[in-house]
Amino acid sequence: MDNWNDLRVVLAIARARGLAGAALGLGIDHSTVFRRLNALEERLGVRLFERLAGGCYEPTPAGALMVTTAERMEDEALALDRAITGRDHRLTGRLRVTSSETLAYRTLTRHLAEFRGEHPGITVELVIENRILSLSRREADIALRPIRPRESDLWGRKLSDVAWTLYGSPTYLASRGGPLSGPAELARHSVIGWEETARGILAADWIGETAPEAAVVFRTNSLISQLVATRAGIGLALLPCYLGDGDPELVRALETPLAEMSGELWIVTHEDLKGTARVRAFFDLVGSGLAAERGRFEGQGGAG
Template sequence: MDWNDFRLILAISRTGSLKGAAKELGNDHSTIFRWLNGLEARFRVQLFERNGGVYVPTDAGDRMLLAAERMEAEALALDRDIAGRDARLSGNLRITCSESLAYRILNDLLAGFRSRHEGITVELLVDNRQLDLLRREADIAIRATRPVEGDLFGRQIAETAWALYASPRYLADRDRFIGGSFEGHRFIGWDTSAVAAAAKWLTETVPNDRIVYRSSSLINQMMAVKAGIGMALLPCYLGDPETDIESIAVPEAALTRELWLITHRDLRNTARVRAFFDVVGQALTARRQLLEGRSRNRAAL
């Protein structure tokens, strides 16, 4: 058997469709369809049940999937082991972080990192999802969550605070006091499928009829605040530097999160990973006041 056959089984199983597998493997749908049919014909067994376009592994498919996962795990472990021995301050470094952190802070930090280590090429994956460091989807993650997987290594940088923000235009004809019923106020929220802690807080705290605008992007939510559509819950590092919006309440304690630099344990001694932890970790720590919501005077709130 060819390793690519196992990659096909992994891709179809993980995405549940030929279209998803084609995207993951960089092929078109028809190629994946022929590839799977040829594999099943060769073994004279059906590997997937087709239920309304959703592909579910059969018993034979599950058996092949288990083998494929073991092979992938060994290949990834070997890849990390070799990369972990790399003492060169050169090569590619894949970083992942949220959209808001990339927008507000990270580009300045990466400019400083590149000026010190010009041989390292940085690839920034801006994604609010948690990419899988175990599968080398990224080398380093900057996350607002403590690493729980035993194979991950992390360093806590700071805490991140969240508060409600509004524009002077919005507040011009409204009471600044936010009552328990939020009478007379409008809110900007997340899309209904969001699972972020801030989205959950809004759902549990603010009546649904008070949320008049939704967006999956925090940057877009901030721009909606500037436009006067309503108030939004934003990380303080995103909202505080803006001069045309203001926080109308102290940071919401329940939404405070830890900010971590995270990598796989096998990669922590790689020269370029160590350099990133040192340079960017120190630069993030220097911005702790901004991250923790202490850069703006809130004495009047």
């Protein structure tokens, strides 16, 4: 084995469990991945993957050994990249930030505009992603996360607690007897919920446990789509207060935020990158700007 690109192909296939996903991750076409894998197996004289039903690729013992080696090499390469980047004292270059769609829609972009004004040499790439991206693998340089990070190699700080409650349009609530006195009253309302495949999302689980199945009349995996549906009067939605309170077309259907739905907002980076000038500048300006809006995140401003 004298070609790192061969190992990258094997690693990509193992992670994606197929050729199509590997091609997407590597930025090459499906046929190229197929040819490179076949050529590698022929050169080594060993099969690296079992081709299973449905196009799934499962590593053989030889393939698993190669995957383990590739992961070690990738870790070393990423560590070197982070170490070099961590010594970068220039306020220029690319800064890749990941955030949820709701934070970007309602609050974050204003602070990014201010950041760009202060640091025009830094190009911000904002990745709207509700899943947790890997900072160790440089999928992002900075993450704004709704949960406390568990990885030991991350560094950051909590910016605020995040309150949630139920919202509706004034017209809808007027037609259905006004605000709720408690979550149990969802049974007499139309409810906007999540797709049935959404599991492990706190808001989706709460709706699933609290609202009767028959009450859920509209489902979407996007909180912004839930917001728009609530504006249209389709029903009530469970939204973070910084999203719902800031919308003039919505009011709180339940005045008090739900204690069991209380979340957090964190800003984090990899510990190797905390000394990078671009990262420090983002923490100082955007992180501090978001922290200054703690009252909005914690639902202290009331309904809009």
